[in-house]
Amino acid sequence: MNNELREKVCERFCSYYKPSRAGESACLGFLVIQHLAGRDRVIEIPPPGAGQPGAAADRELCGYCGYRAGDCDFAAGIAGAPPCGGFVLIGLLLQKGIVTSAEVLDAARSLHRAAE
Numbered sequence: 001m002n003n004e005l006r007e008k009v010c011e012r013f014c015s016y017y018k019p020s021r022a023g024e025s026a027c028l029g030f031l032v033i034q035h036l037a038g039r040d041r042v043i044e045i046p047p048p049g050a051g052q053p054g055a056a057a058d059r060e061l062c063g064y065c066g067y068r069a070g071d072c073d074f075a076a077g078i079a080g081a082p083p084c085g086g087f088v089l090i091g092l093l094l095q096k097g098i099v100t101s102a103e104v105l106d107a108a109r110s111l112h113r114a115a116e
Contacts, residue, residue, distance in 0.1 A: 005034055008045045014085020028065040028108060029086015035107040036099060043099070046092050061087060064108040066115070 009030050010017040016027075026034070037043045062075040073081035082088070093099045 013088045015082055027084040027086045029084050029090050031111050032107045061108050064112040
């Protein structure tokens with residue numbers, strides 16, 4: 001996992017992130033951002049609080065996430081449960097036009113296929 005990117009994404013945006021957990025796996029949102037940033041492309045990470053993404057934009061991604069099965073209160077629709085920090089950031093990147101929905105979903109599908 002890219003430590004610099006993890007600091008910019010997980011530590012800044014994710015309420016679930018626990019830096020003390022060694023070897024913690026990355027959420028799908030982080031993996032999508034890492035995938036998109038790894039394509040000879042610079043993705044400017046906005047500071048936290050730079051806008052509030054709509055959760056509905058993220059729900060389509062939930063179908064590709066490994067945490068969805070039973071570990072995600074957001075995907076389960078529990079009131080007030082926030083999405084993972086990667087999905088929060090993806091929402092911000094979508095709002096700002098830095099990435100497109102098609103790019104995000106293509107990356108999620110690609111990562112899902114690679115994991116199978």
